[in-house]
Amino acid sequence: MHEMGIAMQIVEICTASIPKEAGDIRVARINLEVGKLSAIVPESLTFCFQIAAQGTPLEGAELNIEEIPVEAVCRKCGHRFTIENPAFSCPSCSDSDIQMISGRELDIKSIEIPDEGGS
Amino acid sequence: MEIPGFKTLFRPHREGHGKRGGRHTHPHGAGGAGDAENSAPETRTIPVVRRVLDVNEAMARQNREMFSGKGIFVINVMSSPGSGKTTLLVKTLSHLMPEVRCAVIVGDICTTNDADRLAESGAPVVQVNTDEFGGDCHLAAHVIENATRAIDLDNLDLLIVENVGNLVCPAEFDIGEDARAVVLSVTEGEDKPLKYPLMFRVCDVALLSKIDLLPHLDFDIDEAERSILQVKPDMPILRVSSRTGDGFDAWIDWLKARIRQKKEQPLQ
Numbered sequence: 001m002h003e004m005g006i007a008m009q010i011v012e013i014c015t016a017s018i019p020k021e022a023g024d025i026r027v028a029r030i031n032l033e034v035g036k037l038s039a040i041v042p043e044s045l046t047f048c049f050q051i052a053a054q055g056t057p058l059e060g061a062e063l064n065i066e067e068i069p070v071e072a073v074c075r076k077c078g079h080r081f082t083i084e085n086p087a088f089s090c091p092s093c094s095d096s097d098i099q100m101i102s103g104r105e106l107d108i109k110s111i112e113i114p115d116e117g118g119s
Numbered sequence: 120m121e122i123p124g125f126k127t128l129f130r131p132h133r134e135g136h137g138k139r140g141g142r143h144t145h146p147h148g149a150g151g152a153g154d155a156e157n158s159a160p161e162t163r164t165i166p167v168v169r170r171v172l173d174v175n176e177a178m179a180r181q182n183r184e185m186f187s188g189k190g191i192f193v194i195n196v197m198s199s200p201g202s203g204k205t206t207l208l209v210k211t212l213s214h215l216m217p218e219v220r221c222a223v224i225v226g227d228i229c230t231t232n233d234a235d236r237l238a239e240s241g242a243p244v245v246q247v248n249t250d251e252f253g254g255d256c257h258l259a260a261h262v263i264e265n266a267t268r269a270i271d272l273d274n275l276d277l278l279i280v281e282n283v284g285n286l287v288c289p290a291e292f293d294i295g296e297d298a299r300a301v302v303l304s305v306t307e308g309e310d311k312p313l314k315y316p317l318m319f320r321v322c323d324v325a326l327l328s329k330i331d332l333l334p335h336l337d338f339d340i341d342e343a344e345r346s347i348l349q350v351k352p353d354m355p356i357l358r359v360s361s362r363t364g365d366g367f368d369a370w371i372d373w374l375k376a377r378i379r380q381k382k383e384q385p386l387q
Contacts, residue, residue, distance in 0.1 A: 002256050002288040009171050017167045028162045032171075037317050039291045086316035086350050096352030104317075106171045106291075112162040 003040060006106070007048035011058055014111050018057060022113055027061040029112040035068045037103035042067065061111075070103030175292055178260035182295025185267075186278070192381040193278045194374070195294055197318065198302035199311070200284030203328045205233045206361040207302060208281055212240035214371045219378060220274055224266045225281040226258040233281065245269045249283060257288035260295055276378050286315040298323040298377060305329050305336060309343040312350045319350040324357065324373060331360040 014030055034040050042065045053059045070083040074090035075097040081090070083103070089096040170176065186193050198204050205225075212221055222243040225233045234246035245266040249255035255262075258280065270278070280296065282289040301322040303311055306329060312319040319325065325347050327340060340358065347354050357373065359366035 002291070005255060006171055009174065013167065013169055013171065017165060017169075019165065031164075037320070039287045039317055086313045088316075088320065088350055089352055108167045108169050108171060110164045110166045110168075112164050115161050115163040 003044045003048040004052065006040060007045060007052035010049060010063075010108060011052045011056055013108055014058055014061075015056055017108075017111055018113060025057060025113050027058045027111050027113055029062045029064050030058070031064045031066070031109040031111070033066050033068050033105045033107045033109055035070065035103040035105035037070045037100075038106050040106060066109075068102050068105045071101040072098045073101055074098050172291070175260045178264060179293035179295040182260055182264055182267075183297075185264075185272070186295060186297070187381075189272050189275070190382045191272060191275050191278050192298075192374075192378045193280065193294075193296040194377075195280045195282055195289070195296040195299045196302065197282045197286070197289045197299065197322070198284060198304075199286045199307065202284070202302045202304040202307065203361055204281055204284065204302050205236055207326065207328055207359065208279060209236055209240060210361045210364070210367065211279070211370070211374070212237070212242050214367060215277065215374070216240060216242060219375070220276045221279065222270045222275055222277075223279045223281060224258070224263060224270075226262070226283045228256075228283065237281075243270050255288075256283055256285045257292050258282050258294055259292050263294045276382065277374070286311065286318045290315075290318040290321050297381060300324045300326060302326045302328050303343065303347075305333055305338040305340060305343070309339050310346050312343075312346040316350045319347055319354070322351070322354070324355045325351075326370065327356060327358045329360060329362075330358045330365060331362045 010030065010032070014027060018025065018027065034042060034045070045065065046063050049058075049063045053061060071080065072083055072088070073080045074093060074095055076095040077090060077093040079090055079092035080101070081092070088098060090098055196204055196208065208223065212223070215221055221240075222245075223234075223237050224245045224247060225237060226247045226249055227233055228249050230248075231246045234244045238244045247258060247262055247266050249258070249262070263280065267278075280294060286301075299322040301318055301324075303325060305327060308314075327343060330340070333340060344356050347356055355373070357366055357370050359370055
């Protein structure tokens with residue numbers, strides 16, 4: 001629901017990440033990790049990003065979203081598992097003392113820019 | 120898609136800055152991915168490695184330090200629209216004040232109706248209309264920081280933040296609070312915790328509100344509790360009615376214990 005705000009943050013962070021010496025270039029691709037537990041709908045984010053990127057060096061860039069599964073480890077028995085539905089307890093020993101390992105990511109990993117001149 | 124503020128965000132980009140810098144506008148959208156793939160051999164990758172929300176998280180840390188320095192317990196109250204948050208908070212304030220010095224920050228997309236109702240308690244109330252921030256569906260840390268400037272933080276024990284009614288986005292935004300409460304009314308579905316797991320997962324206490332209506336409803340309160348515990352097995356669940364006052368003793372005790380604890384260890 002707040003994908004537009006997120007898209008604008010992505011544009012801001014990525015624009016600031018373009019090396020100065022690259023000059024007036026366009027970003028080809030943005031590699032993003034989005035956890036499945038985050039309140040982000042990838043389709044919606046892609047749509048908002050296209051709008052937010054207009055008039056910036058990110059316009060037309062591909063937003064490559066890698067969805068990260070929700071993983072947890074049981075503090076009691078050490079079992080590591082993927083949570084597919086909202087049941088937050090260990091499938092092995094049923095204990096509820098679990099530690100979340102992944103699933104809440106909303107991270108920009110990298111941007112890809114044209115290697116013009118190929119020096 | 121009916122998202123308030125969406126259009127206002129949409130317009131400036133499209134009409135205002137669309138041709139900034141006289142840049143040639145590439146066709147994009149469907150062909151975007153293919154183009155990028157074709158040009159992949161000629162691109163170089165620049166590592167960024169940043170959390171998209173790190174600006175908010177840094178601001179939240181700053182808020183948390185500020186509140187801790189002053190020994191103020193901050194609770195972020197979240198729910199879907201219409202769960203009875205404001206009524207619950209009006210009643211909560213009447214139980215706590217004047218013994219506990221309270222203030223409220225209330226977020227809504229539009230109107231000051233909730234703030235007007237809360238202000239009758241005598242507590243300082245700051246209304247944040249997120250409309251100005253693009254009709255945001257949640258309160259972010261910088262909005263809280265800004266709102267606290269209108270509050271006398273040196274004479275305060277409890278800051279209640281009534282978030283925008285929404286079970287999705289507020290869960291994602293740390294505002295520098297000590298605890299998060301989620302309110303689920305018995306006029307909603309018992310399975311809401313399963314539909315919005317992140318919200319219930321990030322909260323420290325759940326209030327089942329409007330329990331005075333139970334005799335008139337088919338709502339299965341035990342099933343609702345099971346749903347909450349499925350998402351967060353150690354969640355304290357309090358059944359309350361703002362109308363009759365049922366269950367308020369436990370809720371007020373829960374709050375007072377934490378307010379006291381925060382006062383005793385102001386600098387964590």
